[in-house]
Amino acid sequence: MPVVLENLGKRFGDGAPVLDDVNATIGKGEFVALLGASGCGKSTLLNIMAGLEVPTSGALEVPSDGAAFMFQDAALFPWLTARENIELALKLRGVGKADRRTKANELLDLVHLAGAGDKRPHELSGGMRQRVSLARSLAQDRQLLLMDEPFAALDAITRDLLHDELERIWKETGRTIVFVTHNVREAVRLGQRVLLLSSRPGRVVQEWNVTEEHRTDAGLAGQLTGVITARLREEIRRHAK
């Protein structure tokens, strides 16, 4: 199991716990959608898995070489071209100078951006930037890929396409993906498994399996979306005063 979370808890200072007793296991090559309303600590959970923050209690097991991470905004470096951004990731990973160029071009081609390598981030559209960002996180060559609402800021058309794109790349590369989102449809569209996180404190309250039938049968997918939405709203209602 690449990722095991056991009784994981996190609080900032003396405040109320953000995460409390989170338990989950994520298998190799699995695509897990982590769903929750705003403020449920899903980003915090992801940061803990990425090693950007430390948990205050509990234990976690992640691959020893760390995880690749994709942020909500592309977070590309504006002083580098698309290709150089990817090359930097390769460089920091210790890839030799000669291989970097070839590898970066391959990755650009993988995200269908072979022609845009010399463009700078500000010359790219939001969707293209996210694809470069995806290529950069793939350049890290980690088995585990953590994604923090990577498509939340994109328009609907672009996002639908990137869903297809991400699914394709996941299948081609066999990564383990943990995908954080607050969008139920997105979770059902992408995840093999959807974990619902409660809010304040965050805890895994329920999980659903999404089968291949859900992907091809829109009616079935809609039904599941309805069920998950209802459960999510129940969680939100608990916080009504």
Add this chain to the structure above:
Amino acid sequence: MPSNPSPVAETPEVSETPVSTGSLGEHEETRKVHAALTRSSTGSADLRELESGLDSLQSDTVRKARVDWSRILLPVAAVVVLIIIWQAYVSLGLKRRDLVPGPLDVAQQFGALWADGSLQEAVWTSLQRGLVGFLISVAIATPIGLLLAQVAPLRRAFGPLISGLQVLPSVAWVPAAIIWFGLTDSTVYFVVFMGAIPSIINGLISGVDQIPPQYRSVGTVLGASRLQMAVQIVLPAALPGYLSGLKQGWAFSWRSLMAAEIIAVGGTIGFGLGSMLNQGRDLADMTIVMSAILLILAVGILIELLVFAPIEKRLLQRRGLLSGSTR
């Protein structure tokens, strides 16, 4: 490739659902939801085509930059207008001509100074010193600035001192420098350093402070070491702030240099623009004073136009930060 083997049975249209309803407002819509929940493209080739279409729709066409003559003509016109006003004022004859010389008198003096070579000597001496002093300051200030910006305890300890040094006019160092180094070039350079170094350090620190925190997170996630983080990420990210620090550092170098040259005259100190200014005062010749002032100003403007402006423009353009500015 095993991707997307099954074409979508339903209409492969993109769903019309709103972009960011998130978890709210979808209860009634669950029946209507269709394609977006399943695959919206029908295969890898199709996806590639769709994406490239969308990419070209969403990318701006590149606009060719053309030479904008107003950029050159307007400043020139402004100078001409000022000179006309100056000449008109002098022509009124309100002040004695030797106290307020006109543009023509100054131009004449310019010619005379040029002919005996002292103008070229003064400009060359000062410019050389200013540039050398500035470059050494950059070499000293950059590592110090990076270190202060990256190491919190050092910053807390020395930050206020450095800011203080920036406020302290570097002329205040001239007497000390003369006592320590005598009337030599070392005095001049010392004063230049004390003016330029703190302001370059401050520029770099504030540049580093303005880096979006996300860049560091990306660096951490990508596995950058402390040194790699500083050189590969922090320094380039802070470049715009660093550059304005450098500009200010140059201004401080140049000003400090003039102050030093005016006060410290003689010894092995050569003949610079400040010395020329001082000479004009000693001779009570206002045309020399005006010539020196104009030369000092002109060198400052030229360095800005020929060195800093192109670098800055290129830097900002590459990062997409120029559109909408009035420059």
